[in-house]
Amino acid sequence: MSMANENIQLGQAMQAALQEANTALHTWLEHYRPYTSNGRCAAYIPALANADPSQLGVTIIGSDGKLAQSGDCEALFTLQSVSKVIGFIAACVEHGAAYVLERVDVEPTGDAFNSIVRLEVHKPGKPFNPMINAGAITVSSLLGGKSPQQKIDSILAFIEKMVGRRVGINEEVYQSEWQTADRNRSLAYYLKGTGFLESSVEQALEVYLKECSIEVHTQDIAMIGLVLAHDGYHPFRKEQLFPKEVAKLAKALMVTCGMYNASGKFAAFIGVPAKSGVSGGIMAAVPTHASAPDSPFPAGCGIGIYGPAIDEYGNSVAGGMLLKHIAKEWDFNIF
Amino acid sequence: MSMANENIQLGQAMQAALQEANTALHTWLEHYRPYTSNGRCAAYIPALANADPSQLGVTIIGSDGKLAQSGDCEALFTLQSVSKVIGFIAACVEHGAAYVLERVDVEPTGDAFNSIVRLEVHKPGKPFNPMINAGAITVSSLLGGKSPQQKIDSILAFIEKMVGRRVGINEEVYQSEWQTADRNRSLAYYLKGTGFLESSVEQALEVYLKECSIEVHTQDIAMIGLVLAHDGYHPFRKEQLFPKEVAKLAKALMVTCGMYNASGKFAAFIGVPAKSGVSGGIMAAVPTHASAPDSPFPAGCGIGIYGPAIDEYGNSVAGGMLLKHIAKEWDFNIF
Amino acid sequence: MSMANENIQLGQAMQAALQEANTALHTWLEHYRPYTSNGRCAAYIPALANADPSQLGVTIIGSDGKLAQSGDCEALFTLQSVSKVIGFIAACVEHGAAYVLERVDVEPTGDAFNSIVRLEVHKPGKPFNPMINAGAITVSSLLGGKSPQQKIDSILAFIEKMVGRRVGINEEVYQSEWQTADRNRSLAYYLKGTGFLESSVEQALEVYLKECSIEVHTQDIAMIGLVLAHDGYHPFRKEQLFPKEVAKLAKALMVTCGMYNASGKFAAFIGVPAKSGVSGGIMAAVPTHASAPDSPFPAGCGIGIYGPAIDEYGNSVAGGMLLKHIAKEWDFNIF
Amino acid sequence: MSMANENIQLGQAMQAALQEANTALHTWLEHYRPYTSNGRCAAYIPALANADPSQLGVTIIGSDGKLAQSGDCEALFTLQSVSKVIGFIAACVEHGAAYVLERVDVEPTGDAFNSIVRLEVHKPGKPFNPMINAGAITVSSLLGGKSPQQKIDSILAFIEKMVGRRVGINEEVYQSEWQTADRNRSLAYYLKGTGFLESSVEQALEVYLKECSIEVHTQDIAMIGLVLAHDGYHPFRKEQLFPKEVAKLAKALMVTCGMYNASGKFAAFIGVPAKSGVSGGIMAAVPTHASAPDSPFPAGCGIGIYGPAIDEYGNSVAGGMLLKHIAKEWDFNIF
Incomplete structure (x- = not known):
């Protein structure tokens, strides 16, 4: 919850913007939480079936270390x-x-x-x-x-x-x-x-x-999304973890095939590279250039979402709606 | 050939940069032209079969009106x-x-x-x-x-x-x-x-x-690509021709399905929204944000390519290679 | 109704056997008629949709001219x-x-x-x-x-x-x-x-x-079935209408593909070459050798059935049941 | 080789007919043996790949115990x-x-x-x-x-x-x-x-x-074919080994699906229930009624064939041709 905070000193204006972002995020998350009832937890194994379908959580980590979170962002789930x-x-x-x-x-x-x-x-x-x-x-x-x-x-x-x-x-x-x-x-x-x-x-x-079966929370996948957003470069460690070409390739795959058989719709209507799992996780990467300058995350960010109630395609119902809303409001779109 | 030039006054520095871009483009085009022999013209109708397979042309139009062209850029072909x-x-x-x-x-x-x-x-x-x-x-x-x-x-x-x-x-x-x-x-x-x-x-x-069967040359489709790059806004006419949402949707479709069954590979290895036709045309859109600031087209551009020798997927062989080279050299990539 | 009768003189024992066969056929037909309610008439065109789903008719014509009929055997329907x-x-x-x-x-x-x-x-x-x-x-x-x-x-x-x-x-x-x-x-x-x-x-x-759209009644297709049973030879006209090889081929096709996607089941559980149509017709051919010597049709026969209420495969529900019953009772089976 | 002979006493006329059948069978087999070169042994495991592709053998066992054999009828092969x-x-x-x-x-x-x-x-x-x-x-x-x-x-x-x-x-x-x-x-x-x-x-x-991997020779599968021909009844043991309905069902399956993707062609052009294996075996059942009265096997027979050179479908090339010839000459056909 704190790694980003520890590493980065945030200025006061930034703190205000972050506060505002967190407030907005919280409002949106609670707005979409009721839509979890339109989905169902994956049922093929007990551990997934027994998840609480009403859970919904999100973490966004900015390139500058800003951390916005809401809801069940600390709930643990498997990557799938x-x-x-x-x-x-x-x-x-x-x-x-x-x-x-x-x-x-x-x-x-x-x-x-x-x-x-x-x-x-x-x-x-x-x-x-x-x-x-x-x-x-x-x-x-x-x-x-x-x-x-x-x-x-x-x-x-x-x-x-x-x-x-x-x-x-x-x-x-x-x-x-x-x-x-x-x-x-x-x-x-x-x-x-x-x-x-x-x-x-x-x-x-x-x-x-x-x-x-690797177990994570939303901040974990938000961090991975952030490294992807930066083409394999870790903005806090200041280290290139994998080649830019591989990052581009991975993000292209997320767009063309990342959201099961709704990948085309996610590309068309959201426009952010994302990968989902049947456990209800969504990992998204917003490259710097695909982030609006006046958004709270102008230099790009990684997004981690968790909402175990999934739709017919296998994607978190409320999680997908929340991602769409965030992308629209803050003008995240690679196209 | 001239619409862009007529509408826009280019400064001297820009002229120099444009000259450089044209020179580079010409070198690259002639480098890839021999690869046209790896493809064949579409054969199902005489008009396509009789095209000159060695042709290769390109037009790039920048958001600022810069126009770079090379090769058979004025050759006429059908949109397919x-x-x-x-x-x-x-x-x-x-x-x-x-x-x-x-x-x-x-x-x-x-x-x-x-x-x-x-x-x-x-x-x-x-x-x-x-x-x-x-x-x-x-x-x-x-x-x-x-x-x-x-x-x-x-x-x-x-x-x-x-x-x-x-x-x-x-x-x-x-x-x-x-x-x-x-x-x-x-x-x-x-x-x-x-x-x-x-x-x-x-x-x-x-x-x-x-x-x-609509007949165009590379500048025509470069212009359409440019309007797409600007989310439906025509930068010279200064007019929104179609909604931003439709443009995003169209570019997402170009990325996920625009290059026949090589769409995934174009997304993965080139990363520019593009649509091809069996006549050998490729129309690409480079949004402002996906263009490197130090490229000759820092504010985005539209690209039109024509090379009638196509590969097994239906895409211009040399045209695809040229697009890949341009995207790599000038750092055009939406991901 | 009468062609066979006109052409053929039946002996008295044969008349008795025929009477018995007709009685049995009538009993069976009325037994299966209620099952018509398990099916529905084809609905894609009015003329089929408006058929009376409770109809069920059968005609059997023996190689010796015996004619057994029951139910709506004179109802007209299209071959499909x-x-x-x-x-x-x-x-x-x-x-x-x-x-x-x-x-x-x-x-x-x-x-x-x-x-x-x-x-x-x-x-x-x-x-x-x-x-x-x-x-x-x-x-x-x-x-x-x-x-x-x-x-x-x-x-x-x-x-x-x-x-x-x-x-x-x-x-x-x-x-x-x-x-x-x-x-x-x-x-x-x-x-x-x-x-x-x-x-x-x-x-x-x-x-x-x-x-x-050719319109027939059950006797028509029973006659065609009879000619097929005799390998293309018309036993009343005493004329080879088409080559034996073609007849064998046609009957093989009826067995392997004649009853839509229930062809395998008809072969497995009935064992008589048959072809159905969505109008509810079934045409079957019982070669001499596939007919039991002690059946009323020891020298083979053609069977025509009509029952417009069809099942999910497109075959007459009650018609199929009736054919199965006839084949079992009189031991018609090519295998 | 001898069980049938041991169990059954053959009359002299029958001996002559049998001699004639054997002679014919031998002629036909040697006629078709060269066609083995049109096929290839299955190659996915050494034991099959190493078979002698020029081998061709046949055994026919009549309901009356007549045994006709020719060629590599004693060669061992696996059932597949x-x-x-x-x-x-x-x-x-x-x-x-x-x-x-x-x-x-x-x-x-x-x-x-x-x-x-x-x-x-x-x-x-x-x-x-x-x-x-x-x-x-x-x-x-x-x-x-x-x-x-x-x-x-x-x-x-x-x-x-x-x-x-x-x-x-x-x-x-x-x-x-x-x-x-x-x-x-x-x-x-x-x-x-x-x-x-x-x-x-x-x-x-x-x-x-x-x-x-069960290993047999042609007489073994000819015997199984014979029992199938008799609807599960063993004519020498005089014992019903399995129900008639199951035998009919099995023969129907042999006709509709027994010869891989050439099943339809075998039904259409040969008309005898048969099952093949990639080792080159073919087991066929000729029911009494499907056998011509003037053939050497008027009461039906079982046929076992072995020819390891198989065609694109997986069926013995020369074996299939031989079966077709036998069926045509002796008028074996269920349709």
């Missing part, structure tokens, strides 16, 4: 598909983007996140993009380290660099994921059969499902 | 799928975006531009986006005017406002398109059967194919 | 998809089976009768079989005669030879079909685009839809 | 997909057909034998028929016995009853199958996820792949 962006970046850092892109394409599909059809219909069965399960499982086999544990450790270390704290795996969620992973195993064996999976199926799945 | 963006915007202006979006979605597909599969598989068969034929035919039935002639006149008038001259239809191309339109008729009758086509099939096709 | 078998045979007679089979395959699909997906997914787009619309439209372009009228005349003459009377086209049905033919036009234009349609789309559709 | 019929019958015997049919449908698909697409596209993902891998894996989980070993033992015992000798599993083939089973594992996990698989994936696969 939000981890797909992080894993993709980590694999590119490990092997170079070219190597990764030989094993996964970057084209949107319009198919369900867990669809297997295209692997059969489009020869030779290269996964269409790393934001769907087939692609993400492939990518998880490319992470740094030999054993699954090493691969997971490398991801956790990578996240720590970005968010400033060590996050961990929710073992209960992971165990549930592991036990209900039939469809993902089906995808993984298909990929093994067509040669797109480097490690064994079981190892790839362990890594993939542990990534999905 | 580039017209899909224009038709979509015009339909939104006529009916409001909400009305249009009830009849066509904004989601990318990963399918071929002329694919019919998704209309059957995804009930109720709403076209996935206006950048594929099914969606564009639907949109063509929504243009202003009752008769096909009126609809085409309204499109031509709309284009005239943007490019500053009256463009026309290449009748030879249109006749050929009409005679080889079996697949498009198949799509149109399918849409008629599912209720997504407002006009008759024959009328919708006449409008659609005439739009495809 | 039952015509697909007849058109296929006629085209084979006209061009030879080899020629026809270059333009349409004989493989079942598991897809809907009006599906277009496979034409795109399986290159080069040859229709999978003549029992689905895509295949039947292709076949209709191969009928004898140059104009649509000549082609229809040749079909009507062909039917006359089999059924012993001139049947005609229900013009009201045809007009309705023509006006609601968007999907069929879509299929036809697709086939035109891929080169599988010999005539113009409009001509092929006129022929196809007129075939569908 | 021929086992799908046997497993399906055994599961029906164990649970009743109704129970089995709740877990697998009986509709042909037109898709590849190992296709996964339809499981996703057609909700709720019930396998379309037991002759494709998805269906056969489901069925293998329904065999009698608790452990995989018990299930395999029950299948081997069932086969023994039909063929009169204990056949075994080719362990080398099984090990290879197990190691290259990625696609089958993908199918099995998909089915597990949708609830259509009763046992664990690993157990179902062990059973399925061991069934595929």
